[in-house]
Amino acid sequence: QVQLLQSGAEVKKPGASVKVSCKTSGYTFTAYYMNWVRLAPGQGLEWMGWINPKSGGTNYAQKFQGRVTMTSDTSIGTAYMELSSLRSDDTAVYYCAREVVAPAGDWFDPWGQGTLVTVSS
Amino acid sequence: DIQMTQSPSSLSASVGDRVTINCRASQGIRNDLGWYQQKPGKAPKCLIYGASSLQSGVPSRFSGSGSGTEFTLTISSLQPEDFATYYCLQHNSYPYTFGLGTKLEIK
Numbered sequence: 001q002v003q004l005l006q007s008g009a010e011v012k013k014p015g016a017s018v019k020v021s022c023k024t025s026g027y028t029f030t031a032y033y034m035n036w037v038r039l040a041p042g043q044g045l046e047w048m049g050w051i052n053p054k055s056g057g058t059n060y061a062q063k064f065q066g067r068v069t070m071t072s073d074t075s076i077g078t079a080y081m082e083l084s085s086l087r088s089d090d091t092a093v094y095y096c097a098r099e100v101v102a103p104a105g106d107w108f109d110p111w112g113q114g115t116l117v118t119v120s121s
Numbered sequence: 122d123i124q125m126t127q128s129p130s131s132l133s134a135s136v137g138d139r140v141t142i143n144c145r146a147s148q149g150i151r152n153d154l155g156w157y158q159q160k161p162g163k164a165p166k167c168l169i170y171g172a173s174s175l176q177s178g179v180p181s182r183f184s185g186s187g188s189g190t191e192f193t194l195t196i197s198s199l200q201p202e203d204f205a206t207y208y209c210l211q212h213n214s215y216p217y218t219f220g221l222g223t224k225l226e227i228k
Contacts, residue, residue: 035217037165045157045165045208047217061216062122095164105171106212107155111164 002026004096004112011118017084020115022096029077030054033099035108036070036081040092050099051079086119093117123147123211127220133228134199142194142207142223149189150213156185156194159222160205168207169194201227 007021022034036048049060051070058070069082079096094115097108124147134140144154152172157165167176169185172192182197196203204227209220 039159044221045159045210045219047210047219049216059215063216097164102170104174105152105155107167107170107176108157108165108210109167109176111166114164 002098002110004098004110006094006096006112006115009116009118011120012086013121014087014119016086016119017082018086018117019080019082020094020096020117022079022081022112024077024079024098027098029072030074032101034070034072034079035097035099036068037095037097037108037111038092039095039114040089043092046092048081048094053079083117086117088119091117091119122216123150123214123218125209125211125218125220127209127223129223130221131224131226133226135228136199136201138199140196140199140225142209142225144187144192144194144209144220146190146192146211146213150211152188153211153213154185154187154192155210155212156183157208157210158203158205159208165208199225 003025005023010018012018030053033050035050038046051058053072067084072079096112126145128143154172156169159165168179168183173185184195186193207223
């Protein structure tokens with residue numbers, strides 16, 4: 001079945017960078033965009049952007065422009081999200097989510113299990 | 122950016138109740154809206170896509186309606202496993218935006 005497996009929890013200091021991986025299985029990696037979404041404590045879900053693994057093209061939310069880099073390695077079916085200049089309010093669970101496009105609408109499925117990134121001095 | 126105003130932010134209900142959750146978009150988004158359920162410590166799960174299409178494997182007590190700027194998620198008869206947080210998501214234009222969520226709690 002289709003699965004997304006994310007890397008483990010990270011603890012980073014303010015100003016550092018973090019790179020989260022999302023290893024896929026069960027489908028053709030290059031056929032679907034991969035989105036990244038985060039959930040900060042006490043907040044709602046927040047879309048960060050997507051990568052098109054086939055072309056390497058990206059689309060980032062303005063809020064994260066200049067700090068986020070999404071990449072992929074098609075040889076191993078893995079997507080990456082790197083966030084730099086970390087601040088305490090970047091503490092969140094980060095999810096990858098495959099975007100399915102269909103005539104009746106789009107949806108995110110499946111999602112990775114989430115990666116907790118804690119930013120603390 | 123399109124703002125998604127979701128209401129209510131929290132809701133107490135009993136097993137067997139009928140529940141509705143609403144999302145209003147700040148501008149028209151056709152039917153480019155999905156509903157997601159999230160339980161603590163788990164990833165979100167898509168329930169409804171295209172505003173009204175039921176995701177495969179999702180119980181028929183869940184339904185979605187609306188188009189343009191007004192959308193509704195209805196749970197016809199609450200079950201114990203339905204107590205969770207629900208989010209709407211618009212994917213009509215970038216950036217994609219979520220509602221702030223509705224926490225559904227047991228009364």
